[in-house]
Amino acid sequence: MATESKIYHGHCYCGAVSFSAKDVSDIWYCHCKQCQHLTGLYIAAAGAKREDITIKGDVNWLPISEKSTSGHCAACGSYMFWNEAARPTISILAGSFADTNGLEVKGHIFVAEKGDYYEITDGLPQFAAFPPNGTR
Numbered sequence: 374m375a376t377e378s379k380i381y382h383g384h385c386y387c388g389a390v391s392f393s394a395k396d397v398s399d400i401w402y403c404h405c406k407q408c409q410h411l412t413g414l415y416i417a418a419a420g421a422k423r424e425d426i427t428i429k430g431d432v433n434w435l436p437i438s439e440k441s442t443s444g445h446c447a448a449c450g451s452y453m454f455w456n457e458a459a460r461p462t463i464s465i466l467a468g469s470f471a472d473t474n475g476l477e478v479k480g481h482i483f484v485a486e487k488g489d490y491y492e493i494t495d496g497l498p499q500f501a502a503f504p505p506n507g508t509r
Contacts, residue, residue, distance in 0.1 A: 377463050383470040385446035385453055390430030392453075392465070394421040399479045401504075402497075404487035407437050411452055415487065418455060419476055420462035428454075480504065 384391040397419045404415040431447035434456065444454030444463075455464040467473060480498035481487075493499060 379475055381470055381472065381476075383453075383465065384471065385430070385449055385451035387446065387449035387451070389448040390446040390451070390453065391430055391479070392426060392428045394426045394465060396425050397421045397465070397476065398462070399477050400473070401479055402481045403464075403483055404481060404493075405483035406486050407441065407443075407455075407487065408483075409486070413445055415490075416455075417467035417478070418462050418464040418469060419470075419473075422434065422462055424466065426463055426465070456508075 378395040379397075380393050380395045381397050382391070382393050398421065400419045402415050402417050405425050408416045409416075411500065426457040428444075432444045432454070433447045434442040434444050437443050441455065443452060444456060445452050451469070453466055453469045455466075467476075470476075478497060480500065481493055482500050482504060483502055484493065484499045485501040487493070498504070
């Protein structure tokens with residue numbers, strides 16, 4: 374018997390962009406240089422398959438590398454999504470979810486790029502880049 378997927382909802386700060394996503398992965402902290410430049414530190418994000426996300430509102434998809442884009446609300450500028458066309462998922466920044474009940478933080482990725490000005494001391498698993506076996 375198949376179980377029903379939980380659908381998560383969220384929005385930007387001003388509410389002009391909203392989304393729903395099903396089969397959302399757990400949250401990972403990303404310490405890569407892209408995230409540092411976009412936010413000033415690291416991000417907390419969960420992923421969902423592209424076809425399992427519905428986005429309403431005007432999103433500015435800005436190129437941040439040759440392979441990836443970041444999605445921001447066109448009205449308030451909230452950074453909400455990270456997308457790499459070659460990956461089957463879109464990352465959703467955890468702060469954009471209305472409710473994260475049922476999601477947990479799995480660990481830290483791209484710690485090889487983290488800033489020298491802070492330490493990771495929470496005891497969660499750490500990976501130099503993506504975790505092995507596509508567990509993200």
